Amino acid sequence: MLALAGRYDEALAHYSSARNLVEVERLSADQKVHLAELSHKTAHVHKMRGQYDVAFEWLKRGLSYVDKGEITIAAAQIYLHGAVLHLRQGNSDEALPWCQRGLDIAAKIKTREGRQNVGRAYFILGNILSQYGELS
DSSP states (O other): OOOTTTHHHHHHHHHHHHHHHHHHHOOOHHHHHHHHHHHHHHHHHHTTTHHHHHHHHHHHHHHHOOOOOOOOOHHHHHHHHHHHHHTTTHHHHHHHHHHHHHHHHHHHHHHHHHHHHHHHHHHHHHHHHHHHHHOO
């Protein structure tokens, strides 16, 4: 809510406190997912501030908590967020693989949240393809 209200410093402070509560020496699978989600939310705040490079660093950090090949909503959302960041910077060539990876992950999640992320991925993909002039 703080991020939505534009109170970015407070939102970042709360996310940092939450990460400190979750981070321990040996992370469980649930803790990794929580840290990936917190990294994603932190990236969102930096995106709202126009700090795209910092946002990407947080997305990459979020992906570091997700095992390669792991199928989670957090991973799908992080990749789709990265696609949007690249698109906002006019980097369609970079946005496309991020979007495709997010779509591939979301399509394997057979829940309502998975389907919502598939829809989001197709929306982003449409925006990417329109940059290439490939929509007709």
